[in-house]
Amino acid sequence: MAEDKKKKVIVPIGPYHPLLEEPEFFALYCDGEKVVDVDWQAGYNHRAIEKLSEAKHWDQVTFLVERICGICSTSHPFAYCNAVEDLLGASVPERARYIRCIIGELERIHSHLLWVGLAGHFLGYNTVFMWAWKYREPVLDMFEIITGNRNHYAMFKIGGVRRNIEEEDMPALRRVLKGLKVQLEMLTHAVLDDPVLGARLKGVGVLTKEHIKNFGAVGPVARASGIGGDIRKDDPYAAYPMLDFKVITAEHGDVFDKAVVRLLEMFESIKIIEQSLDAIEGKGGDIQTEIRDIPPGEGIGRHEAPRGECFHYIKSDGTNRPVRHKIRAPSYTNIPTFKASCIGQMIPDVAIILAGVDPCYCCTERVAVYDAGNKKKQMYDFSRLVEMSRQKTEKIKKEI
Amino acid sequence: MSLKIKALKKSLWVYHMSGGSCNNCDIEILACLDPRFDIERFGMTLVGSPRHADVLLCTGIINKKCVERVKEVYAQTAKPCVVVAIGACSCSGGIFRDGYQMGGPLDKLIPVDIYIPGCPPKPEAMIAGIVKLLEKLK
Ligand code: SF4
Numbered sequence: 269m270a271e272d273k274k275k276k277v278i279v280p281i282g283p284y285h286p287l288l289e290e291p292e293f294f295a296l297y298c299d300g301e302k303v304v305d306v307d308w309q310a311g312y313n314h315r316a317i318e319k320l321s322e323a324k325h326w327d328q329v330t331f332l333v334e335r336i337c338g339i340c341s342t343s344h345p346f347a348y349c350n351a352v353e354d355l356l357g358a359s360v361p362e363r364a365r366y367i368r369c370i371i372g373e374l375e376r377i378h379s380h381l382l383w384v385g386l387a388g389h390f391l392g393y394n395t396v397f398m399w400a401w402k403y404r405e406p407v408l409d410m411f412e413i414i415t416g417n418r419n420h421y422a423m424f425k426i427g428g429v430r431r432n433i434e435e436e437d438m439p440a441l442r443r444v445l446k447g448l449k450v451q452l453e454m455l456t457h458a459v460l461d462d463p464v465l466g467a468r469l470k471g472v473g474v475l476t477k478e479h480i481k482n483f484g485a486v487g488p489v490a491r492a493s494g495i496g497g498d499i500r501k502d503d504p505y506a507a508y509p510m511l512d513f514k515v516i517t518a519e520h521g522d523v524f525d526k527a528v529v530r531l532l533e534m535f536e537s538i539k540i541i542e543q544s545l546d547a548i549e550g551k552g553g554d555i556q557t558e559i560r561d562i563p564p565g566e567g568i569g570r571h572e573a574p575r576g577e578c579f580h581y582i583k584s585d586g587t588n589r590p591v592r593h594k595i596r597a598p599s600y601t602n603i604p605t606f607k608a609s610c611i612g613q614m615i616p617d618v619a620i621i622l623a624g625v626d627p628c629y630c631c632t633e634r635v636a637v638y639d640a641g642n643k644k645k646q647m648y649d650f651s652r653l654v655e656m657s658r659q660k661t662e663k664i665k666k667e668i
Numbered sequence: 669m670s671l672k673i674k675a676l677k678k679s680l681w682v683y684h685m686s687g688g689s690c691n692n693c694d695i696e697i698l699a700c701l702d703p704r705f706d707i708e709r710f711g712m713t714l715v716g717s718p719r720h721a722d723v724l725l726c727t728g729i730i731n732k733k734c735v736e737r738v739k740e741v742y743a744q745t746a747k748p749c750v751v752v753a754i755g756a757c758s759c760s761g762g763i764f765r766d767g768y769q770m771g772g773p774l775d776k777l778i779p780v781d782i783y784i785p786g787c788p789p790k791p792e793a794m795i796a797g798i799v800k801l802l803e804k805l806k
Contacts, residue, residue, distance in 0.1 A: 312733050313688045316767035323766065332763055338692020338788065382695065401702035419692045419788055 301614050306606045321593040326352065326562055329590065330424050333580070336595065338419055339382065342375045343573030344595070345424035347580040350505055350569030352426045355584060356562065361554040364428040365507035366544040371414070371423050372506070372571070373537040373544075377448075378407040379574035380530040383623075384459065387527065390619045391468060392658030396459065403451045406444045413437050428556025438549055442542075449538055456531045467664045469524035473609040473621035476521055483608065484601045487576020488529045489625055493521030499572040511543050523624035562586070573598055599625075616660040672748055676722050677805050679711030680798070683721030683745070687738050687772065689728025692788040693755040697725060705791045712798070718744045723801075726780075729757045729764045730772035742778045750801060753780045754794065756787040763787075 297305040317336055321329050333344035346368065353360065360368075381404040388396025408418045414433055415421035423429050433441075459465060480490045490497055498515040500508045516532045518525035564586040571578045576598030583592040602625045609621050686694050700707045701714065715721055718741045730738055742751070751774070756762035758774040774780055782804070784797040 312731070313686075313728075314731055314733070314769050315688055315729060315764045316769045317764075320764065320767050335690045335692075335763055335787075338690045338695055341690075341692065398703055401699065402704065405699075405702065405704050418790060419696065 296610065296615070296618060298615060301616075303610050303613050303615065303618060306610050308603060308606065318593050318595060321590060323589065325588050326426060326590065329593065330426065331422060333595070334420055334422065334424075337597070339379050340375065340573045340575065340578065340597075341420050342371050342423065343571050343578045344580070344597075346372055346506075347569040347571040347573075347578045348582070348593075349424050349426055350571060351567040351580040351582045352562065352569070353567070354569055355565045355567030355582065356426075356559065358427055358557060358559060360428055360506070361557060362507070363432075363548050363551065363553040364555045366548045367429045367433055367555065368424070368506045369508060369511065370433070370541050370544045371411075371421060371429075373540045374407055374410055376537045376574045377534045378404050378411075380534050381407070383530055384455070384527065387523075387620065387623050388459075390623050390658075391465070392661045393465070396455075399455055399458075403448065403455060406448055410441055410444050413440060425556055427559040428554070430556075432555050433545075433548065435550065438545060441545065445538060445541060445545075449535070452531075452534055452538075456535075459531065460528060464661060464665045466524065467667075468661050469527065469620070470520070470522055472523045472617050473613060473624050474520065474522045475605055475609050479605060479608040480521075483605045485576070485605050486598050486601055487573070488526055488533065489576065489602050489605065491515065491517045492525040492529045494519050497577075499570050499577050503570060505569075505571070507544060507547070510547070511540050513540050523620055526624045562588070575599055576602060614660075673805055676748060676750075677802060680722045680750075681715045681720055682712055682723045682725055683715055683718045683741075684725040684727070685718075685738070685741055687726060687728040687734035687758070687774075688731035688769070689755065689757055693727035693757070696788045696791055697727070697754065697794065700791045700794055705795065707795060707798075718742075719746060721745050721749060723750045723752060723798075725752050725754055726758050726774050727754045728772075729761055729767070729770055730774055730777060731769040732771040733769075735771040735777060738774075738777055750781045750805075751778055752797065752801070753783045755789060756785055759783045759785050 295307040296303050297307075317332060321332055324332055330345045330348060333348045334341050336344045381400045385397040385400030385404070388394070388400065411421055412418055414437065415423050415431060423431060475485070475489065475493050477493055477495060479485070480493045480495050485493075486497060494517055496515050496517045499505075500513075501515055513536045516529050516536060518528050562584045564584055566581070566583045569580045569582075578598055579596040581592070581594040582590045585591045605625060606622065609624070610618055613621060684694065684697055697714075699705060718724065724742065724745055726738065728734075742749075753759050753774045757764065758772060761770055761773050764770060771777070782797055782801050784794055786793055789797075
């Protein structure tokens with residue numbers, strides 16, 4: 269295999285990226301335009317979080333895990349609090365459970381909108397990018413109303429939430445939500461009914477059920493291939509058992525279906541938020557339980573983050589800090605699916621396939637094409653990859 | 669004011685790079701481009717290569733694996749180039765200060781012109797920072 273690889277053209281992607289998210293490194297082994305193998309190298313974003321967590325107080329860890337990822341900045345505290353509460357056997361007041369769900373679902377909407385925008389950007393549909401990011405702003409406004417910050421909300425606390433949703437904020441929240449629904453419907457139709465996007469994305473980067481099972485992929489990636497795993501249904505926590513929502517799945521597992529799943533999931537999230545607001549409006553009640561000591565023991569917490577299952581394990585020896593804190597984020601299992609989805613595809617499609625999984629993909633900064641055979645080295649940067657992707661879209665546009 | 673600075677001030681091209689951040693600063697930088705904040709109307713835009721950049725935005729703690737790469741990117745930029753440290757992470761290390769992977773903060777590695785603190789700084793704060801930067805360049 270090593271011999272084989274030497275003959276191929278290697279396209280390294282990364283570790284730096286012009287747009288956002290973590291630096292990561294991919295090497296594409298190409299035969300002409302066709303990708304025959306992919307390698308992944310991580311570590312550019314390692315920040316020693318598990319180790320740092322062992323040196324912090326239980327309450328401080330909530331803020332530390334929040335800073336694992338800026339897009340899922342609620343998922344990690346959610347899973348962490350679930351883990352500690354699992355250890356304690358503590359129960360959370362009902363109002364706090366609903367508030368947790370509201371924050372979690374708002375985050376799902378903002379994360380999916382962000383994805384839609386970037387996917388549009390990579391395909392050369394900058395209008396989609398601008399739309400999606402424009403509609404994302406009201407969601408961030410809601411966060412600002414509820415928590416006081418656009419990102420990194422610091423809402424979670426072991427045993428409850430740190431801030432209440434005030435009654436006088438409710439009308440404003442509902443108004444934003446209502447406006448958002450109309451805008452999202454427009455965006456969803458615009459994206460899903462577009463013949464060019466259909467032609468560009470259908471059948472690209474297909475992941476079958478087998479692939480999903482073999483790689484253990486989770487979240488929208490798995491649901492797009494017809495595997496309906498969702499922690500909110502499978503292992504209900506917070507207020508999810510009391511709420512009525514559907515798990516969206518699709519059939520084909522290509523990038524288009526991943527977009528469908530994400531777009532439709534946003535409407536389910538709006539449903540959940542509306543139900544939660546109904547449930548807490550005018551009821552009052554506690555938002556936290558007092559928790560003093562954490563006894564020795566182990567706990568497991570899970571949360572369905574926008575990208576899939578987020579898993580936290582903690583171990584306590586009775587002191588005021590965890591002795592072990594293990595974190596597994598969903599992208600960790602989703603990223604290796606590139607091995608299946610990229611192989612056999614063309615280089616112009618790679619940008620969108622990498623994006624389709626919604627990992628930390630913009631890692632795709634500097635791309636150099638090495639031709640080991642004739643010692644020729646050609647530098648591609650990420651903009652070149654995006655450019656190729658856009659040219660292909662243009663071509664399809666003309667054909668249709 | 670030298671000619672170079674005068675030219676630099678006209679329309680700032682920005683190269684953004686993350687050295688082990690949590691993405692949030694990076695997303696807020698992108699949010700500056702969305703229709704609400706729209707800094708492109710001031711002629712600022714993100715570029716894909718450090719060689720085109722007038723401004724280098726740096727986020728994250730710059731972990732040990734990134735240290736060499738950050739220096740490399742700075743070396744590649746055309747001078748004069750303004751370096752902006754965005755977020756608590758690149759200003760001081762923030763919550764990750766004591767970690768074993770801490771390679772920064774940024775000003776230990778390359779000269780930094782302005783610091784925009786916050787975790788993450790709001791797009792308004794970033795725009796205010798850039799305005800101050802333009803004042804400073806005058
Ligand atoms: S300063 Fe805060 S928001 Fe910015 S990268 Fe660091 S942890 Fe994330």
